[in-house]
Amino acid sequence: MRILPLLVIICTVFGSLVVDARNKRPRAPRSRLLPIMRHMERGRANRFKTRPNIVVFIADDQDVMLNSMAYMPKTQRILAQGGAVFNNSFVTTPMCCPSRSSILTGRYVHNHNVFTNNENCSSPYWQRTHEPYTFATYLSNAGYRTGYFGKYLNEYNGSYVPPGWREWVGQIRNSRYYNYKVNRNGLKFKHGYSYERDYFTDLIANDSVTFFKLSKQTFPHRPVAMVLAFPAPHGPEDGAPQYSHMFENNTDHRIRGYNKAPNMDKHWILRWTQELDERELAFTDMLQQKRLQTLQSVDDAVEKVYNMLRDMEQLENTYMIYTSDHGYHLGQFGLIKGKSFPYDWDTRVPYLIRGPSVPPSTVMSQIVLNIDLAPTLLDIAGVEVPAQMDGNSIMALFENSSDVNNKAGKKKKLWRDTFLLERGKIPKKLDRTISRLQGKLPKVVLLSHECAKEDYQSPCKPGQAWECIEVGGMLRMKKCKFKKHPGRHCVCRKKEPTVPREERRSQRNFLKDHATQGRDFRFRFIRSAEVIDEVQPAVSENPGYKIILKRAANPGKDWNDPFSFPQGDQSFPKCFLFPNNTVKCDNVIYESYDAWKHQKQSLDAQIARLKGKLDGLKDIRGHLRKTKPLEEEGEEETEESFIPPIFTAVGDYEEEEEQEEDEEEECVCADDEEVVYVDDEDVDEERPFYTSGRRRYAVARDRERRSRERERERVGSRGGDRRQKLTRPPNPHPQGEHPMKVIRQGIKNIKVTPEEREERQKKKERKQMRRLQMGSCNLEGLNCFEHNNEHWTVPPYWTRGSFCACINSNNNTYWCLRTINATHNFMYCEFITGFVEYFDLTVDPYMLHNNIKRVSQPMLDQLHDQLVILRQCEGSKECTPKPQNPNMRNRHRRRHGKDIRDQRKKEWRGWRG
Numbered sequence: 038m039r040i041l042p043l044l045v046i047i048c049t050v051f052g053s054l055v056v057d058a059r060n061k062r063p064r065a066p067r068s069r070l071l072p073i074m075r076h077m078e079r080g081r082a083n084r085f086k087t088r089p090n091i092v093v094f095i096a097d098d099q100d101v102m103l104n105s106m107a108y109m110p111k112t113q114r115i116l117a118q119g120g121a122v123f124n125n126s127f128v129t130t131p132m133c134c135p136s137r138s139s140i141l142t143g144r145y146v147h148n149h150n151v152f153t154n155n156e157n158c159s160s161p162y163w164q165r166t167h168e169p170y171t172f173a174t175y176l177s178n179a180g181y182r183t184g185y186f187g188k189y190l191n192e193y194n195g196s197y198v199p200p201g202w203r204e205w206v207g208q209i210r211n212s213r214y215y216n217y218k219v220n221r222n223g224l225k226f227k228h229g230y231s232y233e234r235d236y237f238t239d240l241i242a243n244d245s246v247t248f249f250k251l252s253k254q255t256f257p258h259r260p261v262a263m264v265l266a267f268p269a270p271h272g273p274e275d276g277a278p279q280y281s282h283m284f285e286n287n288t289d290h291r292i293r294g295y296n297k298a299p300n301m302d303k304h305w306i307l308r309w310t311q312e313l314d315e316r317e318l319a320f321t322d323m324l325q326q327k328r329l330q331t332l333q334s335v336d337d338a339v340e341k342v343y344n345m346l347r348d349m350e351q352l353e354n355t356y357m358i359y360t361s362d363h364g365y366h367l368g369q370f371g372l373i374k375g376k377s378f379p380y381d382w383d384t385r386v387p388y389l390i391r392g393p394s395v396p397p398s399t400v401m402s403q404i405v406l407n408i409d410l411a412p413t414l415l416d417i418a419g420v421e422v423p424a425q426m427d428g429n430s431i432m433a434l435f436e437n438s439s440d441v442n443n444k445a446g447k448k449k450k451l452w453r454d455t456f457l458l459e460r461g462k463i464p465k466k467l468d469r470t471i472s473r474l475q476g477k478l479p480k481v482v483l484l485s486h487e488c489a490k491e492d493y494q495s496p497c498k499p500g501q502a503w504e505c506i507e508v509g510g511m512l513r514m515k516k517c518k519f520k521k522h523p524g525r526h527c528v529c530r531k532k533e534p535t536v537p538r539e540e541r542r543s544q545r546n547f548l549k550d551h552a553t554q555g556r557d558f559r560f561r562f563i564r565s566a567e568v569i570d571e572v573q574p575a576v577s578e579n580p581g582y583k584i585i586l587k588r589a590a591n592p593g594k595d596w597n598d599p600f601s602f603p604q605g606d607q608s609f610p611k612c613f614l615f616p617n618n619t620v621k622c623d624n625v626i627y628e629s630y631d632a633w634k635h636q637k638q639s640l641d642a643q644i645a646r647l648k649g650k651l652d653g654l655k656d657i658r659g660h661l662r663k664t665k666p667l668e669e670e671g672e673e674e675t676e677e678s679f680i681p682p683i684f685t686a687v688g689d690y691e692e693e694e695e696q697e698e699d700e701e702e703e704c705v706c707a708d709d710e711e712v713v714y715v716d717d718e719d720v721d722e723e724r725p726f727y728t729s730g731r732r733r734y735a736v737a738r739d740r741e742r743r744s745r746e747r748e749r750e751r752v753g754s755r756g757g758d759r760r761q762k763l764t765r766p767p768n769p770h771p772q773g774e775h776p777m778k779v780i781r782q783g784i785k786n787i788k789v790t791p792e793e794r795e796e797r798q799k800k801k802e803r804k805q806m807r808r809l810q811m812g813s814c815n816l817e818g819l820n821c822f823e824h825n826n827e828h829w830t831v832p833p834y835w836t837r838g839s840f841c842a843c844i845n846s847n848n849n850t851y852w853c854l855r856t857i858n859a860t861h862n863f864m865y866c867e868f869i870t871g872f873v874e875y876f877d878l879t880v881d882p883y884m885l886h887n888n889i890k891r892v893s894q895p896m897l898d899q900l901h902d903q904l905v906i907l908r909q910c911e912g913s914k915e916c917t918p919k920p921q922n923p924n925m926r927n928r929h930r931r932r933h934g935k936d937i938r939d940q941r942k943k944e945w946r947g948w949r950g
Contacts, residue, residue, distance in 0.1 A: 087354065105270070116389035120391030121401050123389075128362065131383040132376065137189070138163070138167070163190075172410075184249075193208075193209060214237050214269075215235055217235075248263060281330065284330060304874065305846060306846040309846075372844055377845055408426070457916070461849055612636060821843040824842070849868075852908055
C-alpha cells in the first residue's frame with residue numbers, strides 16, 4: 038500500500054515534465070473552430086463524414102515540357118483519370134531549397150528569405166523563424182498524425198527533427214539513391230549499395246505504407262497526413278536495376294529551342310553559351326533516358342500507396358496530390374542541363390490531385406503555384422489558413438464541378454491570372470539576406486531610416502550639414518553645398534593669362550643673377566610674345582606631353598596606341614575637373630561611343646604610366662634608405678642643399694611658385710556668392726570689401742590670413758570672421774563624421790553566434806573543396822560541372838570521356854511577371870543586370886524571341902508597377918492580383934501612393950532589353 042502513493046507521485050512528476058517539454062516546442066495557433074463545424078458552416082457537411090487523410094507526393098526536378106509524365110502510366114491512371122490535372126501549374130522559384138521552403142510555408146521567397154540552395158537553407162535563421170510555422174505544425178496541432186519521408190532541404194544536416202512531424206525519415210543533405218544517411222526520428226542511419234535494403238525511392242514507399250497502417254491500427258479515428266519526397270529524377274539519376282534497359286534513344290527532350298545558341302537577345306549567360314557538340318548532345322540523350330528510369334520507381338510507389346489505401350478502405354476519404362519542386366531543361370538554348378531559369382521548362386511542374394470532392398478526369402486551366410499547397414492542405418483539414426501565407430487554397434475551385442467545367446454556363450469563380458517568379462541571391466553590396474539571417478538590418482535599410490529624418494531631407498536648409506540624395510537609384514549621404522544666391526555677386530579682377538612654367542623659371546633665374554643682389558625681391562612675371570603666339574615643343578619635360586603635342590602637329594600619322602587621334606582631325610574631345618570636384622566633358626564624349634572609349638583608354642594609359650613612375654620613385658627611395666652613409670664627426674650640413682628631380686611630370690613645380698601664382702590669381706569670396714570678373718579699372722581699390730546693394734568687391738588677401746581661414750575650415754571652427762558666420766551653416770556633426778559611421782560601427786560590433794560561425798566555416802570549406810575538385814573546370818562567376826566515366830555507378834554507363842560544361846551564372850537573378858488569361862499569355866522579366874525580357878507565348882510558346890522592343894512604354898510602366906507590388910507583397914490578399922482591367926494601374930497607384938513611381942525611378946534607370 039505504501040508503493041501506490043509513490044507511484045502516483047512519480048507519474049504526476051513525469052506527466053508535468055512531458056507537458057512542459059511540449060509547451061516549450063514552437064507551436065502554431067490552433068484552429069478556432071472544429072473542422073467538422075467549419076465544413077458545416079460552409080455548406081459542405083456532406084463532403085466528409087470524418088476528416089480526410091492527406092498524402093502528398095513530391096518529385097525532385099521533374100519536368101512537364103520534356104514529357105516525363107507520359108512515361109508514368111500508373112500515376113496517370115490513378116491521379117489524372119481518377120482526379121484532376123492542372124495544366125498551368127508553376128513554381129515561384131525554380132530551385133530546390135527555395136521552392137521546398139515555399140511548399141512548406143506557403144510563402145514567396147522574398148518572405149521566407151531562402152534565396153539559394155546554400156544561403157539560409159535549413160540555417161539557424163530558418164529553424165528559428167519559419168520552420169515552426171510550416172503546414173506540418175498546423176496539421177499536428179489539429180490532431181493529424183503527420184509523417185515525412187524522403188528529401189527535406191538541401192542543407193539539412195540531420196541534427197534535429199523539424200517541428201510538427203510525428204514520424205520523421207529525412208535524408209541528410211542532397212538527393213541520393215545509394216550510400217546516403219537519414220535521420221530516423223532523431224537517430225542517424227547509414228545506408229549502403231544494396232538495392233533491396235537501401236534504394237531510397239523504395240525505402241520511402243515502404244516506410245510510408247508502414248506508418249499509415251500502424252497509425253490506423255493504433256489511432257483508427259485520427260486522420261493521417263504524410264509527405265513522400267522522392268529523390269527522382271534528380272542526379273545522380275541511379276535507376277532501379279529492373280529498369281536499366283528502358284527508354285534507350287528517347288528524344289522527347291528535343292523540343293523547339295533545343296541546342297539553339299547563342300541567343301543574343303537574351304540575358305548574359307545565354308549570349309555566352311554556344312551550341313552543344315556531338316558528345317554533349319549524346320549526354321543529354323543519356324540523361325533523359327536515366328531520368329525516365331528513376332521515375333519508374335516513383336510510379337511504382339504511387340501505385341503501392343494507392344493499393345494500400347484501397348485495401349484499408351481509406352481511398353474514398355483520402356486526398357492524394359502529386360507535384361514537383363521545379364522543372365528541368367536538357368539542351369534548351371544550348372544549356373546542357375539544369376534549372377533555375379524563368380522559362381517554362383524550369384517553372385512548369387506536374388500537379389495532379391484526387392480526393393472526395395474532386396471530379397474525375399478533370400482538366401483545370403487555372404494557375405496553381407507551389408505556395409498554394411500549404412493553404413490547400415490546411416483547408417482540406419479544416420484548419421484556418423494563417424494570414425502570413427501568400428498562397429490560396431485550390432479547394433474552392435472544386436466546390437461546384439459544374440462551375441469548373443462551365444457546363445451550365447455559369448460564371449466561373451475569380452482566380453489569379455498573374456503571379457511572381459523570382460530567383461537568385463542579391464550581390465553582397467545589395468545583400469539583405471545575410472543581414473536578416475544574423476538579426477541585423479542591412480545598410481540600405483538603415484540608410485533609408487536615417488534619410489527619413491528631418492535633419493537629412495533634400496534640399497539642404499540653413500543649418501543642415503548632410504542631405505540624402507539618389508545616386509544611380511541608391512540613397513547616398515552628401516554634404517550640403519548651398520547654391521549661389523541669385524543677385525548677390527562677388528566682383529574680382531579678371532585673371533590674366535598664366536605665364537608658362539618654363540618662362541617663369543627662366544625669368545626668375547635671370548632676376549636672381551642680375552637684379553636681386555641678396556634682397557628679398559618679389560618677382561612679377563611678364564608674358565613674352567614668343568610664348569603667346571606659338572606653341573613651344575619643349576613646354577614640359579614630360580615625354581607623354583611631348584608626344585601629345587607631336588601628334589597634334591601631325592594628325593595624319595597613324596599612332597598605334599591609346600593616345601592616337603583620328604586621322605585628319607586636329608582636335609579631340611576632352612574632360613575637365615573643376616575646383617568643386619565636378620567633371621565636365623565635351624558633348625561628343627556623351628554622344629559618341631568611340632569618343633568615350635578613346636577618352637577612357639587615354640586616361641587608363643596615363644594612370645598606368647604615372648603609377649609606373651610612382652613605383653620607380655618608391656624603389657629609389659627604398660634604395661636610398663638602405664644605402665644611407667654614416668655621418669662623419671664634425672661634418673656640418675651646408676646652408677642650402679639642392680636635390681635635382683628624377684623627372685618632371687605635368688603640373689610639377691616648386692611650392693614657392695605655386696604660392697606666388699595663387700597669391701597673384703586668387704580672389705576670395707563667400708560660398709553663397711557668385712563671382713563676377715571685371716577689368717582693373719572697374720575695381721575700387723580704396724574699398725576692397727565695400728558692399729553696395731547686391732554687389733561686393735573682393736581682392737586677394739595676404740598669405741597669412743588665407744592660411745588661418747583654411748585652417749579654421751579644416752578643423753570645423755567658426756572663428757570671428759563675419760562672412761563665415763553669415764554663410765556657413767551650423768554643423769550638427771562638429772567632427773565632420775558621416776551620419777552612417779556610427780551605424781556601421783554598431784553593425785561591426787554585433788556578435789555572431791557560435792552556430793552561425795560554425796555553419797559559415799563549414800560552407801566555406803565545402804566551397805573550397807569543390808573548387809579543388811573542379812580544377813580547370815572552374816570559371817569565375819559561372820556554375821560549372823565536370824562529367825566523366827565514373828559519374829554514374831549503375832547502368833547504363835557513360836563511356837565517351839570527360840567534359841566540362843557551365844549551366845548557370847552568378848548574375849542570373851531576376852523578377853518576372855507571368856500572366857495567363859483568356860486574352861494574354863506572356864512573361865515579363867527584369868534581371869539584376871538591368872536586362873529586360875518580354876515573351877508573348879500566344880505566338881511564341883517556346884520563348885525563342887525576346888520582343889521587349891515591341892512593347893509600348895505605357896505597357897512597360899504598367900508591368901513594372903505590378904512587378905514592384907508583387908516583389909513587396911505579404912499575405913494572400915496582396916500576393917493575389919485580381920484579373921487585369923483598364924483601371925488596374927490607377928488603383929494600384931491610389932493604394933500605394935507615390936512609392937511605386939519613386940521605386941520605378943530607382944530601378945528603371947539603366948535597364949535595357
